[in-house]
Amino acid sequence: MPPRPHRIRSLLIIAVALLGGLCPGSPAQGAQREPVILVHGWNGSPTEFAQMQTALEQAGYPTYAIDLPGEENLANARAIADLVEQARGEHGGGKVSLVGHSMGGLSARYYLKSLGGAAKTLSYISMGTGQLGYWPACLLPAGQGGQMCPTSSFITQLNSGDPTPDPVRYTLLTSSLDETRNDVIAGVWCRAEFAGVAHADEPASPVFIDAVLSALDGRCPS
Numbered sequence: 001m002p003p004r005p006h007r008i009r010s011l012l013i014i015a016v017a018l019l020g021g022l023c024p025g026s027p028a029q030g031a032q033r034e035p036v037i038l039v040h041g042w043n044g045s046p047t048e049f050a051q052m053q054t055a056l057e058q059a060g061y062p063t064y065a066i067d068l069p070g071e072e073n074l075a076n077a078r079a080i081a082d083l084v085e086q087a088r089g090e091h092g093g094g095k096v097s098l099v100g101h102s103m104g105g106l107s108a109r110y111y112l113k114s115l116g117g118a119a120k121t122l123s124y125i126s127m128g129t130g131q132l133g134y135w136p137a138c139l140l141p142a143g144q145g146g147q148m149c150p151t152s153s154f155i156t157q158l159n160s161g162d163p164t165p166d167p168v169r170y171t172l173l174t175s176s177l178d179e180t181r182n183d184v185i186a187g188v189w190c191r192a193e194f195a196g197v198a199h200a201d202e203p204a205s206p207v208f209i210d211a212v213l214s215a216l217d218g219r220c221p222s
Contacts, residue, residue, distance in 0.1 A: 034097055034122055035087035036216065038065040039080060040203070041102025041128075042145045048101070048203040055209050061216065062091055068107070072143040073154055076107035081115050088120065097123040099212055101203050103148055105129030109158060118165040125171045125215050127202045130180035132159065164188060171215040173208060175199065190220035 036056055038049040046065035056063040066083050068076045084096050098121055100108040105126030111117040112124060133150030140146040147154035164170045164187030171190040174181035175197040184191075197205045211221035 032062070032091075033060045033216070034095055035062040035064065035091050036097045036099060037080060037083055037087060037108075038063060038203075039076075039098060039100040039104030039108050040066070040068060041100075041104045042071055042148070044068075044101065044104065051204045051206075052099075052209045052212065055213065056216075059213055059216075061097075062087065068104070070143070071103070071140075071145045073103070073107045073110055073147050076104075077111040077115055080108060080111045081117065084111075084117065084120060095120055095122045097121065097125070097216055099125045099127070100129060101127045102129055102199065103145065105131070106148065106154075106158065109163070110154075112168055113158065113163070113165055118168050121168045123169045123171065123216055124164075125173065125212055127173045127208055127212075128175060128178045128180070128199050129172070129183075131163075131172065131183040131185050132180070134180060159185060162187065169215075169218075171220070173202075173211050173215070173221070175202060190215060192221045 038046065038053060040046055040048055046067050049065045053063045053065055064083055064087055066080060069079050070076070087096055088094065098108045106129060108124060112121060130148060133152065133155040134148045135150060137145050137148035138151070142152065146152065149155065163185045170188045172188055174193045176193055176195045177197065178199055181193055192211060194207045194211065197207060202208045214221040
């Protein structure tokens with residue numbers, strides 16, 4: 001007996017649903033991309049990245065906002081290394097991307113340069129990071145943010161030799177209100193400045209969120 005018309009329609013509906021689940025970009029599969037680690041700055045909190053984390057996840061990036069152990073960059077870099085391994089383990093062992101705000105961008109760069117992170121990272125994106133240091137930090141103890149002092153051994157080591165080891169793609173984002181907006185280091189793929197965003201507001205700023213999405217996608221924001 002040949003299949004009844006309603007049975008054929010049911011089979012077609014099921015087939016279409018299954019094929020839709022296999023198509024790239026479909027809701028069932030999603031456009032899964034590399035994990036992204038969000039790194040807050042001095043005296044910051046992962047909650048600052050709530051809007052950015054939502055936007056990245058909606059774009060298909062598994063996203064982790066780290067809660068750093070303190071204000072000392074070497075310890076923070078080790079914490080980043082641990083979270084990177086967790087993220088890689090949960091998402092197939094591939095590479096990650098790093099987004100750091102302010103001092104978090106320095107901790108992330110130390111991970112890339114000194115802890116083997118460059119081999120595990122696709123993109124590095126900083127927001128408002130004083131890549132050459134920040135003079136007011138010279139008033140702080142070394143373990144409480146003082147490593148950001150431009151004359152500290154930490155900044156000297158970070159910027160000696162190759163400050164941007166391959167094969168990572170480096171993007172520096174700043175606001176016109178950042179005192180360190182003119183900091184330049186060698187080997188940067190993209191630099192972009194945006195007008196009028198307060199330093200503390202950068203992680204939640206729609207302008208910076210869009211710029212981060214562009215940089216992750218391989219497009220230099222403007």
